[in-house]
Amino acid sequence: MKRKSAFALVGCLGCSIVSVAMAQDVSPLAFDVASVKPDRRGPGDRDVDHDGGLLTMTNVSLKRCIMLAYGVGDDRVFGPAWIDSEAYDISAKVLSGGVDTQYTLRLQTLLKDRFKLVLHREMREGPVFDLVVAKNGPKIRPDAPAASLDSDSTRTKGHATFRAVSMDKLARFLERPQMAVDRPVVDKTGLSGTYSFTLDWTLPDRAGGADSPKGDDQWPSIFGALQEQLGLKLEPGRARREVLVVDSAEKVPTEN
16 A cells, blocks of 8 residues: 555656656747847837738837837836837847747747846826717627627728727727827727727828828828727726836847
């Protein structure tokens, strides 16, 4: 009986050792090749492009990198002033080819490795936008109850197609850094169910011009588009929301 118990104990220890070894072998997602260097050209055009397995960021601040890596707006990242003033050029690639759907997680690893970025999350009260129904009511109709649709959204520059999305999911879409709303968005429409629709808007660039899907400024801003096309609007409000606080980071990134 004692020998049986001893064998069982050894077996459990063996399983534990294998589990620990497997856990140690799991490494965070990372780019296969990456170049990070300071951009000394001064103020100018900033650009972020993700094409397949290649991520290219030109003249971007560390704050902008954090926003993209963690999917948060400008007002949800706090840290020393230089994270918003120093600029960098980053080129990172996954060699396996194909579309890299986890590039934001790889970017998190890159920031930790090259900038020695350490941050934490905490709750703070701050400005938000409440997504509400406009004065004349919504211009979109809920999907039929019998409809069998997978929730989905696709976006190109200044155009998005939504299929079977809730208003909460629309709110999450609007607070993406690329939308330039720059505040968290809280669903207060009171609309239940799912909706399918398209949305066209003009994206203002940092130089003060406009960039629309058809090459001109015929579309309204995202604020106007929501009201004109969907019968919804964004109203300023305040709420407690999760923010990212930079504890430490190096201004000069680790060499390539």
